[in-house]
Amino acid sequence: MQFASLSEFFSMGGYGFFVWLAFGVSFAVLIGLYWLGRWQSKKIKAGVLTELARIERIKAARKARQNKSIDQGEVTQ
Amino acid sequence: MVYCSPTSLIVGTILLTAENLSCIKQDRLLFSQLNFSVSAGNGLYIKGENGAGKTSLLRILTGLSQPAEGSVLWQQKDITSDFEEYATNLVYLGHKLGLNGNLSAIDNLVFWNTVNSIDDTTDLYELLSLLGLAGLEDMPVNRLSAGQQRRVSLARLWLKPAALWILDEPFNALDVQAVELLIDKIKSHITGGGSLVITSHLDMVTRLNCDVLHMEYNI
Amino acid sequence: MIRVLNAIVKREFKLAFSGSFDFALPLLFGVMVISLFPLGVSPGPEMLQKIGAGVIWVSAILASLLGLEKLFREDFRDGSLEQLRLSGQPFAVILLVKVVVHWLITVGPILILSPLFALFLNLTPLMFEALFLTLLLGTPMLSLVGAIAVALTLSLEKGGILLALLMLPLFIPLLIFATSAVNNAQLQLNYNGQLGIIAAMLMLAIALTPWSISFAVKVSQN
């Protein structure tokens, strides 16, 4: 243990501001990156639902169009 | 460099083979497990709605794009093994015409002839007047209309004795006369033992007696 | 092959000098950047001599960046690059020739006018000699390495600033060695070491870039 008291530890021999600024920002940035990843993965999950809905819409539109062309007597492959 | 001129091929030999082609664009599977072959004296008409991947397929066949899976064979050899050799047997007309707008039709074609190592035996003026461009030969290409520009690019079909033509919507912007001219040219190419892969939204192609490949919009 | 390369060279020159002054724009840009410095920093001859090498080199880098943006772009847009790739000729060689010709057309004038820059910034004859040699050996490397980034961004609409972000960090070693060569010349010291390093970097670029450029173009065409 290099420091006699807690206040001495926080002051870091007069360099406390710089030491804590360096460590604090570094930790904050790392944690921020982690939370960004978490948030992205949530957003992706939400995106999947809209994507699935879009696929359904395309399928429905195609079905409607096929029915229509069959009604008109066109031959589709 | 040896040219595979269309006439030297026996009608019916398989020239171009697509093996298990699949293509992914923007994380969407456009098509998968596509198998077909095109033989000498035969054509393939690729049909399908917008976004079905016709252009992507054509670009894969030319070797400009890589398929996500599968391979393209030219006379049973993978085109990537000797791409230069494959390219000498190919004429590709895509959406982009490959003409520099600041150069004249003649300059563009002469340059194209040179890089393709084609000896100038064809009279370019005669060819361009056949294509309905008489008097426009030395005008910068970007002063021509869209249809006229496309005609200039079509001249390549007359210039390069290639066995395989890959044409992406060649009838775009062409007037009736030019369409007829092109159809005649394609017909004579096929009867001469050449082969063809073509896309078009016009039904003209049904007159060509091609095989048809129908591509669906894949979700 | 010689005929093909000849045709490509001719076409590039014809396009560059037919009516448009595009080929001179990088040069003009460089001259203007250089003439901003005396106004912005100080017109004192000693000060100018001190910063001269750096200023000229930074301007040369920015000017060649501006010029490089046009390399391949037109040919990519109108499809000529596709046709060249399908011409049955070795693609990497064709592209290398295009880069070299482009360098001659856009950077050549900068080299020719470099005495003027030296005059503007009060460089001594010895310094000018060093400057010219570093420009002669260094700018081809700029073009070769830059061409990779240009080729990668061909299919993107907003090429410009992205191109700067990609390329400028790569040019820092060149800037360091080139300016230090000129500064050595100012002190009448030997600068063969710096020149040697620049030449080595150029050799490395010549050996590695043609393949990379053609691969990058293929990625863009995909």
Add this chain to the structure above:
Amino acid sequence: MWKWLHPYAKTERAHQLAGTLFPWFALPGLILFTLGTVWGLVFAPADYQQGDAFRIIYIHVPSALLSMSVYASMAICGFIGLVWQIRTCYMAIAAIAPVGAVLTFIALWTGATWGKPMWGTWWVWDARLTSELILLFLYFGIMALYASFEDKLQAGKAVSVMAMVGVINLPIIHYSVEWWNTLHQGATISKFEKPSMAPEMLWPLLINLLGLALLSGALVLQRLRNEIVMRELRRPWVINMLKEQ
């Protein structure tokens, strides 16, 4: 059917693997990093010249070392991806680049906060800070390039090429900047150089290096999982997996 499913199976496997590995990186990383930091801040002796400001070294040097090697790992991914046509490698580059950029930023930030008490100014064109700054630009370039492409497969190939060009240049940049620095300001550099370190100072540094490396690995794995899911959104396995959750 199976044959074209094969490449997607690969990303599925990569996704699973990343999920399994994540706790093995995250937990030891967290423990080691905490241990090293506490050791460095509380128990390690202060430098006789720089006093307690010296303790910034316990985050500055690991992040600076890692920022460079992470770039190299990105280039290796690019090389593997291009040679063997593995899409997962391109995704890995996209996952690695932001982590590397953050490490570079930490190295720069801690360098600046260390420099202020030592040199009396936040920024000095010192060799290490300058190369870190250039490295940050390189990372930004990779990230911007990747983001610019609509087609992410194309983007992956492009950033692979760029990462390889960058990694060839990185040593040249590094040594040229160091050389330039000795040329211009030989005096200040000695202050910032690692003093010959006593073992009780070195141990926490090494532990922190390992801890931060594992943590970066965990962050990369997390981002890789996201990237795979984002890119394979239409695959049945992704849809099923997301529906289950």
